[in-house]
Amino acid sequence: MNTDAAIRDYFAAGTLPALPSDHFIAGRWAAPVAGARMETFDPGLGRAYHAFAAGTEEDVERAVTAAHAAQGAWGRTKASERGAILTRAAALLRAEAARFAFVESLDSGKPLQEAEGDVGGAARAFEYYAGAADKIEGETYPIGDAYLGYSRIEPVGVTAHIIPWNFPLSTAARGIAPALAAGCTVVAKPAETTPLTMLMLAELLTRAGLPDGVLNVVTGTGAEAGAPLVAHPRVRHVTFTGSVPTGQGVMQAAARNVASVVLELGGKSPLVVLKDADLDDAADGVIGAIYENAGQVCSAGSRLIVERAVHGAVVERVVERVKALRMGHGLRRTTLGPLNSAPHAARVAAKVDAAKARGLAPLVGGAAATDPETDAGWFFEATIFDDVAESDPVVQDEIFGPVLAVQVAEDVDHATALANGTDYALVAGIYTRDFAAAHRMARDIDAGQVFINEYFAGGIEVPFGGNRHSGFGREKGLAAVHNYLRVKSVAAKIG
Template identity: 35%
Template sequence: MHSFKNYINGEWVDAVSGETFDVLNPADGKIIARCAKGGRDDAKMAVQAAKNAFYNDKNGWRRLGVQTRCDMLYRLADALEKEKDSFARAETMDNGKPLREAIGDVEDAVSYIRYYAGASRMPGGASYEVNDGFGPMQCFTVKEPIGVCALITPWNYPLLMGVQKIAPALAAGNTIVFKPSSETPVTSVKFFELIDKIGFPKGTANLVMGGGSTVGEELSSSPDVDMVSFTGSTPVGQGIYKNAAANVKKIGLELGGKSPNIIFADADIDGAVEWAMVGVFFNQGEVCSAGSRILIEESIKDEFTSKLAARANAMTIGNGLDNPDMGPLISKSHMEKVLDYIETAKKEGCRLVCGGRRYTENGCGNGYFITPTVFDNCPPDCRIVREEVFGLVVTIQTFKTEEEAVKMANDTEFGLAGAVFTSDGAKALRVVKEIRAGIMWVNCYNPAFIEAPWGGYRKSGIGRELGADGLDEYAETKQININLSPGELGWYEKR
């Protein structure tokens, strides 16, 4: 078992309280690590370190030349790549996901760092032609770092979502305080060990582990934090939004979803089944953009449902290190929450097609496993249609017309993602344009790319991550005006 500390101002330190918490492997419930349990005092120390590094340190991160910052980020990416296998194994033991998926996450994280290292050297700002009523003027803008950024991440992609925030925040010249989920802090600690080894200036990057009600609340409400970026549930995001409003700090929120997967009768049914599987069961269904609402044209519903159930029943389940199709859910409490949704759905009139139970076979009795679950004939007002389950449960509803499909798809308070399956390109484009969501796919589900912005509408969040938009999230725009004839008063003389 490993013991991990917080990382504040370039030093590994115990929590001020001396308290610790245990991290469990969801595949068997065994303790894999013991971590410092930070609180408000630890968060305040980290914020102060980041503030001093940003505002007071004359040799601090933002004052280094862009080439120096870029080179250090590339070295960080190289170091992570060399440790890919150990990071992936730790991620699987911490989160439960199959090892091959964890390897893919590490590879993506390496790409993210390299992308933003390069993006930090791209042109920023603009120049403007302005009227000469004030005399000859030059107007232009520059991009500047925001300051101290608090970055708070969930447990479903521990390393990748951490890097998704850390890389652009550092590339833009900010200092950071990072709080990982208490469920999955292991790869975050390992990542900060690389940051420490490479020698980032003290206070540039700080790590505080602990609860959302203490560390998270302190970070989101602190007047010394200039921005908070959070990925997680909508209720928690709403609380962070309220806290941040007190000092009007910049905020980025990537929140929940209840995304529609619309399948028309003219679609390739077998292909739609395979993509639907990816859309809802990938990463144990613990994905904010999961296609958890299948809306299917009535005439092909029975054939599609039969094929989907057969594929779901054939999926292998087990310890992520053995590379099954699916690993365990993140925790016992989350497993029980998903099982409660399943039981409620039965009571609300949904027809259970397959799955819907805890999986204990083949040595999985001590882990948090659930069989992939498909419900048919789901009333539009039932909980599993309205609320984000976040794990291995998909609903099937039918429509008869394109207009009805669009109306059903938009009947949600979320707006993160969605998909359309059809062989009619014009129909696909019409429907995509009508769906109120930030990410849409046509004849596929869930591919995501570092180059393209990611984010949602309505209760699915504020702002965008990834791509050039993701770098801009961590920058302020400053307007600068230069009088090219300082001896002239311009319009004052003409009054």
């Protein structure tokens, strides 16, 4: 794919050729039973550019039935063969990365270079779990010479994956790849605003050799397609990424079938800068932590906690960098893209307007915007509120946009207390030259993952997930494979 030519063609025509428009069930495209369609939008222009299937319970039933029928053979497939399929999928994804990144940028709104990184990360996930597939091993138990005790490690069965709109491809890969490696079948429901790369991925996996029915995709709304999927009695596990209220509903639905659940929910993650840190490095880290994907990141560093001795110097550096951000359509490789949808843009604006009504004055930003080149799209200015009280909703509530709240700490202990001062506990970042202080804080901050001197450090090898209102369970790393396995113990008298 010639990306530059494709961008020119898209802006001229307003759409892309050969985009998927149906569900993917039992290895083939499947029109919706009810025949309904819905539109997907380009957030950078605020206009629809494609239509796709609006799924219902009948479509979910077809997909789960296909997954259930495929489970037995796939679960018995030799692990090395499952790994080989995932390896081929990774290679195909790398070969077709330009088109995947283009569609991901267009559907989600994120800058193209960020989408390119997401595609590379998704390919790496398939490579990683391809290598894990034949490392799933049981144990023997020392129950005496007259007995043989051992375990069989088995796939849990049909798994449901509810994919969010902020990282459609990479979130899908981090859940689906370990499920397939473990021998589970999958029914995926992508977000209604970003359905396309999940559909493309399903077709790619089929070309890589995945048997029919092992991976199925049903598109549509959460109410019409997502809810019946997570409540289906043949679904034995649900992996969900999304909001706290929706996650609570998913857990309740799964509980009725005694199905296991992994929930990756919201965050209000702290990025702590101590007075001995490299302040320029820390300021760069702050920009990436909160303004990547326009702040639409569950693990975004949306709270900057800085020691008072360097508060002014750090904030000055961050403001300077914010003013250098370039807003615009993601396909133009800007540094601040749009918000994903008109309703979400309205929610972000409402939360910022409420903060201003309470008397908070943003240092920069604070208003909805449009693409300077086209005067279109769902944008919001990069925003900073300084020295915000711990009780203020800007500190306590997830805004999920390019909005940073600054909190001032008196010392390391106070910074730790502030870091733990919300209901969320997803990730945390620490910038300091003091090795001992960094690791004491890593010990004392309640979070599923802690970054030291580089926000978003790590990769697919490092387990990821939250505590408290940020959810439970872990994705990524070898820990993720265990979400999709069950242990059967066998004890036999042999003498």
